Amino acid sequence: xxxxxxxxxxxxxxxxxxxSMERQDYSARKITxxxxxxxxxxxxxxDAAGIDKSGLAARLGPTAPFGQSPFAITRQRAFxxxxxxxGYAELITLLRAExxxxxxxxxxxxxxxxxxNAGWWPRAGETRRLLGAIAADHDARVILDHPVLTLNVAxxxxxxVPDAVSHRIGDHLYIVVIKSFAAVDGQADAGKVAEAxxxxxxxxxxxxxxxxxxxxxxxxxxxxxxLVLPKDFANRPxxxxxxxxxxxxxxxxxxxxxxxxxxxxxxxxxEATLDLSTDPRTGHPTVGTDExxxxxxALPHLYGPRCLDMCELSRYCRDAALRxxxxxxxxxVVRDSLPGLASTAAAYALARGELNPSAAQEEVAxxxxxxxxxxxxxxxxxxx
Amino acid sequence: xxxxxxxxALEAAATGRAAPVTTVRHVHLADRPLVLIxxxxxxxxxxxxxxxxxxxxxxxxxxxxxxxxxxxxxxxxAARLAGHVLPYCETFATDTESYEYGRGKARELRERxxxxxxxxxxxxxxxxxxxxxxxxxxxxxTEGPYAVDxxxxxxxxxxxxxxxQNEFPTSSLCVxxxxxxxxxxxxxxxxxxxxxxxxxxxxIDPPPDTDGPTAARQAEDPSRFPPAGPTTDPVFDGMxxxxxxxxxxxxxxxxxxxxxxxxxxxxxTQLLPTWRLMWRGLDLLEERSAGRSVASRWQTDRDRFTGxxxxxxxxxxxxxxxxxxxxAARRLARLEDAADRYASERxxxxxxxxxxxxxxxxxxxxxxxxxxxxxxxxxxxxRRLLRPSLTLTVPHSGRLRVGDEVRSPARTGQKAEVLAxxxxxEGPYEIDFELSGGMGRSQRPPPPPGTVPELGDEVCYxxxxxxxxxxxxxxDASTPWTHGGPPQPHAPTDxxxxxxxx
Numbered sequence: 001x002x003x004x005x006x007x008x009x010x011x012x013x014x015x016x017x018x019x020s021m022e023r024q025d026y027s028a029r030k031i032t033x034x035x036x037x038x039x040x041x042x043x044x045x046x047d048a049a050g051i052d053k054s055g056l057a058a059r060l061g062p063t064a065p066f067g068q069s070p071f072a073i074t075r076q077r078a079f080x081x082x083x084x085x086x087g088y089a090e091l092i093t094l095l096r097a098e099x100x101x102x103x104x105x106x107x108x109x110x111x112x113x114x115x116x117n118a119g120w121w122p123r124a125g126e127t128r129r130l131l132g133a134i135a136a137d138h139d140a141r142v143i144l145d146h147p148v149l150t151l152n153v154a155x156x157x158x159x160x161v162p163d164a165v166s167h168r169i170g171d172h173l174y175i176v177v178i179k180s181f182a183a184v185d186g187q188a189d190a191g192k193v194a195e196a197x198x199x200x201x202x203x204x205x206x207x208x209x210x211x212x213x214x215x216x217x218x219x220x221x222x223x224x225x226x227l228v229l230p231k232d233f234a235n236r237p238x239x240x241x242x243x244x245x246x247x248x249x250x251x252x253x254x255x256x257x258x259x260x261x262x263x264x265x266x267x268x269x270x271e272a273t274l275d276l277s278t279d280p281r282t283g284h285p286t287v288g289t290d291e292x293x294x295x296x297x298a299l300p301h302l303y304g305p306r307c308l309d310m311c312e313l314s315r316y317c318r319d320a321a322l323r324x325x326x327x328x329x330x331x332x333v334v335r336d337s338l339p340g341l342a343s344t345a346a347a348y349a350l351a352r353g354e355l356n357p358s359a360a361q362e363e364v365a366x367x368x369x370x371x372x373x374x375x376x377x378x379x380x381x382x383x384x
Numbered sequence: 385x386x387x388x389x390x391x392x393a394l395e396a397a398a399t400g401r402a403a404p405v406t407t408v409r410h411v412h413l414a415d416r417p418l419v420l421i422x423x424x425x426x427x428x429x430x431x432x433x434x435x436x437x438x439x440x441x442x443x444x445x446x447x448x449x450x451x452x453x454x455x456x457x458x459x460x461x462a463a464r465l466a467g468h469v470l471p472y473c474e475t476f477a478t479d480t481e482s483y484e485y486g487r488g489k490a491r492e493l494r495e496r497x498x499x500x501x502x503x504x505x506x507x508x509x510x511x512x513x514x515x516x517x518x519x520x521x522x523x524x525x526t527e528g529p530y531a532v533d534x535x536x537x538x539x540x541x542x543x544x545x546x547x548x549q550n551e552f553p554t555s556s557l558c559v560x561x562x563x564x565x566x567x568x569x570x571x572x573x574x575x576x577x578x579x580x581x582x583x584x585x586x587x588i589d590p591p592p593d594t595d596g597p598t599a600a601r602q603a604e605d606p607s608r609f610p611p612a613g614p615t616t617d618p619v620f621d622g623m624x625x626x627x628x629x630x631x632x633x634x635x636x637x638x639x640x641x642x643x644x645x646x647x648x649x650x651x652x653t654q655l656l657p658t659w660r661l662m663w664r665g666l667d668l669l670e671e672r673s674a675g676r677s678v679a680s681r682w683q684t685d686r687d688r689f690t691g692x693x694x695x696x697x698x699x700x701x702x703x704x705x706x707x708x709x710x711x712a713a714r715r716l717a718r719l720e721d722a723a724d725r726y727a728s729e730r731x732x733x734x735x736x737x738x739x740x741x742x743x744x745x746x747x748x749x750x751x752x753x754x755x756x757x758x759x760x761x762x763x764x765x766x767r768r769l770l771r772p773s774l775t776l777t778v779p780h781s782g783r784l785r786v787g788d789e790v791r792s793p794a795r796t797g798q799k800a801e802v803l804a805x806x807x808x809x810e811g812p813y814e815i816d817f818e819l820s821g822g823m824g825r826s827q828r829p830p831p832p833p834g835t836v837p838e839l840g841d842e843v844c845y846x847x848x849x850x851x852x853x854x855x856x857x858x859x860d861a862s863t864p865w866t867h868g869g870p871p872q873p874h875a876p877t878d879x880x881x882x883x884x885x886x
Contacts, residue, residue, distance in 0.1 A: 065606060069621035071452075072427030182429030184519060185705045233429045233520045305574035322597065330393050331574035333385045344572075348394040367743070371391035374739040378407065 011155060013265045014049040017295075019275020019286070023050035025120075026158030028199040033310040035198065035254035041264050042301035043311060046274075048156045048261040053312035055276045059285070059292055062315040064308065076180040079230055080163070083178060083237055088143060091164065091176070091228070094239035095143075098226060099169045106141035106167045111148060120159045123148040128214055131207075134168055135216040141167040149206035150213075154261040162203040163228075172222040174241075175203045183229045183238050193227065193242070200225035201247035205255070223248065268298055304328050339364060386740040389570055397572030400595035402587040406568050407736045409672035410726075412556035412682040414502035418472050419444075419662050421506055421655055422513050424614040425452040426621055430516035432461050433616065433624075436655040437468045441663040446652050450631055450644055459532045462521050466535035469542055473501045477693045500682070500689035503546050503558040504666065506581045506612035506658055511550045511560050513614040518543030522702035523880040537702060544703045545692050551719060553726040554681045557689065561665045562612075568669065573600055580604070581612035585661050589668060612658045620654060675733030681726075704874035710863040711871070717857050728848045732793040738844060745782030747846035748815065753777045755839045758829030759818075770827050772819045772836045773803065776843060781805050781813040783847070790817070790845040795835070798822030800845055817845065 030047055037043065046053055057063045083090045088108050095101060109130055114122040127147040134140040144165040151158045164176035177200050181192050204225065208218035224241045231238035272295045277286045296316075303321040305328075307314040321329040325343035328335045340360045341347045349355040351368035392403040416439045425431035435447045445468060449461045480495045505511055522540025524532040546558035566578050571587035577600065578584050586599030594602075603609040606617035616624075627647045634640035707715065731738045731747075741747035754775035761771045784790065788802045803816040823831040837843045863870050 065604075065617070065619075067618040069426030069616065069618040070625045071425050071621055075427035180427060184429060184516060230429065305576040308576060325397070329574065330397065330572065331576070333575075334390050334393055337385065337387065337390050344394050344397045348398045351391060351394065367387050368391055368394070370743055371387045371739075372395075374742060375388060375391055375395070375736070378736040378739050379404065381407075 011048075011262050011265070013262065013268075014045075014156070017045070017049040017265060017268070017272065017274055018051050019273045020277045021052060021055075021275060024052050025050065026153055026156070026160070028160050028162075028202040031153060031158065031160075031202050031255070032195065032198040032251070034258060035251055036306060036310060037302060037304060038254045038257050040302040040307075041261075042296065042299040042313070042317070044154060044258055044261050045265050045299050046313070048154050049265070049274070050156075051274050052276060056274060056292065056296070057312045057316060059276065059289055060296065060313070060316045062319065064312055064315050066312060072180070079180045079235055079237075080178055082235060083228065084145070088145070090237050091143070094228060094237055095166055095169070095174075095226065098239050098241055099166070099174070101169050106143050108143045108145055109147075110145045112146045120148055124150055124159065128210060131211060132214050132216065134173070135211065135214075135220060138168065138171070143167050149203065149210050151202070151206035151209050153255060154258040156261075158206075160203060160206045162200075162207075165207065166226065168220075171220070173207065173220055174222045175200050175207065175225040176228060177203075177225055178228045180230060182232065183240075184232050188229055194247075196227055197225070197242055197244060197247045198251060200227070200242070201244050201251040204244060204248060205251060264299070268295065272298065302328075305331050337364075387743050388736075388740045392570035393572060396570050396587065396596065400572065400597055401590065402569040402571045402596060404568060405570050405736065406672070406675075406730075406734050408675040408734050409669055410567060410675050410678065410730050410733065411559065411564050411669065412502070412674070412678050412685070413666065413670055414499070414556075417502040417504045417666065418469065419504050419659070419666075420469075420510075420514075421612065421658050421662065422510055422517070422614045423616055423651070423655070424513050426616060426618070428452075430513070430520045432458060432465075432517065434651040434655065435461075435465060436652075436659050437465065439472065441659075444656070444659050446648060446655065448644075448648050448651055450647070451628065455530075459521070459524065459536055462517070462536045462539055463533035466533070466539035469503075469539055470535060473542060473693065476501050476689065477697070480690070496683075496690040497686050497693070500557060500686045502556060504662065505558070505560050506662060507560040507562040507579055508550075509560075509579070510612075510614055511547050511558065514543050514558075515547035518545075518547060519705075523876065525881050538696065541696055541700075541702050548703075549685070549688065552722040554722040555685055555688075556678075556682060557685050561662055564669060565665055568672070571600075572596060581658065581661055581665070582609040585665060589664060610654045610657055612661070613655075616654070620650075623650065675730070677729035677733050681729070701874065701876055702880075705880060708871035708874070709868055710858075710860055713867070714857045728850065731846070731848055732791075732796060732850065735793075735844070738793060738846065741846055741848060742782070742844075745780065745784075746848055747844055748776065748778045748780065748782045748784060749842065749844045750776040750778030750812075750815070752837050752839050752841045752843060753814070754816075755837065757831055757836050757838075760829060761818075768827075769820075770823065770829055770831060772823075772831060774817055774819070774837055774843075776815045776817065776845070777808075778813050778815060779811075781807075781815060784815065784845075788847055790847050791850055792837075792843055792845050794837075794843065795822050796850050798836070815845075 026047065034044060034047065054063065054066065092106055111123050111127055112118065114126045127144065127149065130142060130144060134142060146161050146163065147165055149160045151160055162175050163178045166174040166176055177196050179192065179196050181189055204221050207221045211218045211220060223244050225244055226239050227242050228237050228239045230236065273287055274292060274295055275287045278284060279286055301317045303317040303326065307317060318329060325345045327338045327341060327344050327347065330344065338347050341364065346355060347368060350357050350361060350365040351372040353369060357365035389405055392405045395403040418437065418439050421436045423433040423435065425433045431452050432449055433452055434449065436444045437447065438444045447461055447464050449457050451457045476497050476499050479498045481498050482493050482495050485492050485494045505514065518540045521536050522544055524537045524540065526532060526534045526537065549555040549557040550559065562579055562581050562584055565584055565588060569588050571578055571584065573583065573587065580603065582603035583600040586603045587596035590596050590599040606619065611617055627643060627650065630643040631640055631647065634643055731741055738747055742749060752774050756774065757772045759771055759773045760768050763769050784802050784805065786802050786805060790800050790802065792798065792800065799820050800817040803818050806814045808814055819836055823835040826832065861870050
């Protein structure tokens with residue numbers, strides 16, 4: 001349920017790129033995906049411009065099948081509802097157990113809507129007001145349910161909504177992340193925990209940025225977050241504080257690198273647009289596919305197999321990588337073992353002695369040449 | 385990844401077809417493997433959705449769960465799965481052979497099964513799912529509230545044991561097919577994509593008139609090539625949701641039965657393509673002859689099976705939730721040994737794998753240009769010993785140094801010591817070796833024919849060592865106090881079996 005609200009004044013250039021379509025907002029997931037592949041300017045610009053990437057991918061050709069199973073969605077919802085039932089009793093119990101707070105209860109501020117309004121602005125405003133109150137009062141026991149935080153990502157305002165922010169405990173506020181993958185015998189899928197931690201790091205940075213904005217010391221936010229998971233094979237919640245210092249450094253670093261998205265967008269021709277709308281009378285797209293391709297191609301991409309799990313445009317970029325024989329499509333290990341070689345075809349030709357190596361390529365060409373020679377020899381049943 | 389594998393990946397990308405990275409098969413293939421394709425319910429920790437199982441490629445058995453949210457239904461599914469896994473395992477326990485274990489005074493006669501079960505699942509994720517299924521079933525109670533069929537906890541013990549074995553590269557007891565295939569072929573796609581069985585098979589065995597990349601691309605369309613599980617396609621899940629609703633809301637027993645039939649039909653359609661791919665994949669592996677060490681590794685597998693089958697038959701307790709420190713240390717040591725053993729045996733069995741060590745300089749291959757089979761030396765005690773010598777002409781000297789002890793895959797029982805390394809004027813290197821052992825009992829020249837390399841032979845020498853049994857770590861009782869002393873044996877508690885049942 002994407003809330004609708006007047007958009008903060010953003011970059012005119014990026015808005016123009018989006019055209020008449022509604023803006024797709026940043027989420028913590030999108031930002032962590034950006035940090036997975038920070039060198040991809042294509043994705044950085046598309047996200048900053050709020051473009052509907054799956055809609056764009058569908059226009060460009062092959063699409064990546066993304067989507068959550070209805071089973072998974074039902075389960076996540078049921079788990080969250082259970083945690084928040086009876087005045088958040090289960091969540092408060094977890095906070096008490098994990099953070100050793102001798103407090104039986106706490107108030108909860110539901111920030112899913114403010115009044116009847118589910119828009120970003122009123123929710124972000126109310127979040128700021130409550131945070132100010134918590135900062136001023138050491139004993140404030142208010143849990144924020146789905147507060148709206150703002151963070152400047154690559155020159156654009158991102159609205160981020162953590163599951164909850166704990167009440168003030170030992171002079172700290174904690175980000176709470178609720179996931180529905182299980183912790184069996186105290187162990188959860190390491191990859192999924194890492195992903196949750198990265199998202200939490202984004203929330204911590206956003207919360208700090210909001211606090212700084214209202215003149216509160218940002219170190220009020222803890223460098224740990226409470227991860228809540230179902231325990232073993234049932235739906236009982238299980239919580240653990242997870243250290244975030246490493247992820248905070250990583251996300252901060254990557255966000256800084258994302259910095260110059262607007263500059264990149266400015267290099268596009270002024271008339272370039274990725275408007276995906278259709279003419280209401282004819283039903284035809286406003287912008288032709290050729291033009292879309294032209295604009296997308298003007299944004300440099302950096303394909304890697306990990307993109308397949310997280311980016312709607314991954315199939316499109318993979319096709320290009322295949323066409324160009326970019327070694328990255330074979331995975332980072334192969335790519336890293338082919339320094340100075342831009343294409344698999346060239347690498348293969350060098351290895352077979354069909355191409356003369358440049359001075360910089362001599363070493364890798366010799367090694368590959370030996371490998372191909374030995375392969376041929378041993379496959380033919382040559383000795384040893 | 386070795387340079388040799390990179391070269392194979394480049395070849396696959398260039399030719400549009402998977403390139404072999406071995407000349408022999410390094411995994412044991414059972415005559416009668418149990419093929420098992422589990423599907424899981426998305427979003428839940430370990431809820432089975434369905435499975436296809438069997439030892440006969442023409443008679444797959446489909447197991448389904450009419451209501452995957454219902455625990456009673458889930459454990460009923462586990463009981464039916466046990467009805468296939470347990471009898472299969474039991475058939476291997478009866479036929480045994482005796483063998484001598486240990487040497488000298490410690491020598492004893494032991495029994496082991498002549499064959500062992502082999503569980504084949506599509507991929508590593510399938511193994512992971514079975515591990516969880518094992519954990520969720522092995523502590524179940526067979527009496528009292530929420531009692532389950534006695535076969536359920538026993539299935540849990542077996543699945544936990546099978547999936548444990550999967551961590552050992554030397555073991556063929558429980559393997560994911562994509563693991564086996566990628567160990568023998570390199571494709572022109574990434575390891576991430578190789579984990580998808582239909583795409584991987586597309587590269588190795590593309591349908592006629594098409595090539596690897598095309599077949600792999602087509603395999604990504606879940607409506608034509610359902611995923612090999614355990615994760616299902618979200619669109620397919622959407623259809624299942626409707627069917628489950630229809631089953632739940634059926635107004636009569638007849639309608640309910642019809643809805644269940646429809647569900648089973650959908651699940652069969654979803655699982656059959658993977659089932660066929662699995663057997664095709666096994667056929668492709670079968671086409672390669674087994675490497676020399678495969679049988680001895682399978683023998684270790686048989687030993688382990690025999691031990692565990694006896695433990696279970698004696699009513700052994702389920703594996704604990706956590707391994708204690710000394711057990712974990714032993715396990716880690718065994719894993720390291722297994723990795724070393726697998727690496728060196730593969731190289732000794734397969735010249736194409738040995739070529740990886742040639743590239744890194746840990747092996748040299750060359751022609752014998754000087755041979756002195758009858759050379760003798762005088763030992764420090766004054767005895768005359770047969771120590772043939774030979775000179776190998778090789779293009780590179782690799783990383784061999786004078787004094788290194790090396791072996792040849794052709795004669796693993798024979799040691800060779802590097803005596804000298806010279807660079808010739810024309811460019812190649814000459815390496816002198818002194819040989820000892822592997823020449824029978826006679827200490828008098830000449831050595832029996834065939835026991836030492838001859839002039840003109842092409843020979844490989846490597847500093848890789850032939851695997852020898854590692855030193856055993858102390859058993860539980862001798863765990864030193866620095867490591868907590870002897871651990872308490874695992875005793876099942878009520879807590880193990882306690883689980884919300886809603």
